[in-house]
Amino acid sequence: MSTESNYYNEHAQAFFDNTYDIEMKNLYIPFLLHLTDGAVILDLGCGSGRDILAFKSLGYQVAAIDYSIELVKKARELTGIYVRHESFYELDENAKYDGVWACASLLHCERYRLREVIGKLIQALKPLGVLYMSFKYGNTDREKNGRTFTDLDEDYAQELLGQFTNVELLRQWVTLDQRSDHQEKWLNLLWKKHG
Template sequence: MNQTSNYYNQHAQAFFENTYQVEMESLYAPFLRYLPEQALILDLGCGSGRDTLAFKKKGYQVEAIDYSAELVKKARELTNIEVRQQSFYDLAENNKYDGIWACASLLHCERDRLTEVLGLIFKALKLNGVCYMSFKYGNTDREIEGRSFTDLNEQQAHDLLKQIDQALLLQQWITVDKRPERTEEWMNILIRKVQA
């Protein structure tokens, strides 16, 4: 994780420029339709702050965290909100959020800790709260240029959600990367916190 955050600290400007203007409306829509007006959303691993800003402009209350100190600075500048430097391993809220948005962030979670982190997410969600997460589509653990990736396929997603009592799968679908010149496939997962 430290190595991955070092990568983002060193490449913060390039990462910001590559991501902050990517059009994401088609991914926001399935998530936001389950949220009440003025819902409180946590952008978990907010990167450039792109999605935080989009949700804020739509009238939602938004909190945001990222583990990279340099990206936290960029996200603060872009969104004008107090982004916290924090790891998803340290998420400690309880029954607080209507929605948690984990877009391309949990793919940096160690595979053997995914269940633990998902448990923290579900603890932080209010009852009937919704979580969106996305992973690169596949079944391997990889390291690329100092960043660790945990890929996910349908079976792995099924096995993961099965371990969380309160998880109800709302939607699962595959998309192609929204950035021009990129053809990677992404696994998108939308889950609701229900009564155990």
């Protein structure tokens, strides 16, 4: 994880410029459909702060973490909220959030620790809370430009889901990257915690 942190610290401004204004409405809608007005959302790996800002503007309460100290500073500056400098491996909260938004963050989680980390996210959700996750589409573990990626396809997503008895799949879908210079596909997952 420190490799990713170093990468994002060194390239914070470029990453911010490349991601903060991406149109995300079509991904927000399925997630927010399951939340009530004023719900509490955790933005896990918030990056530029783009999604914090969107959720705040819609009246949700937002908490956020990121493991890059430079992106934490940028997200705080953009959104005006306190963003915690923390790794998803360190998360330890119980029934605190109505929704967890893990957009393009768990793709840096080591595959053998995915069950552990997702378990922490489920634990952090209130009963009937929803968890959104997105991964680059595929089934490999790879390194690119100094970052490691854990890609996910439908088979591995199903295998992961099967390791938990307290969540159900609401929706699973594939989208294309919204950045004009990227041709990648993304696997989007929406899970709901049992009551």
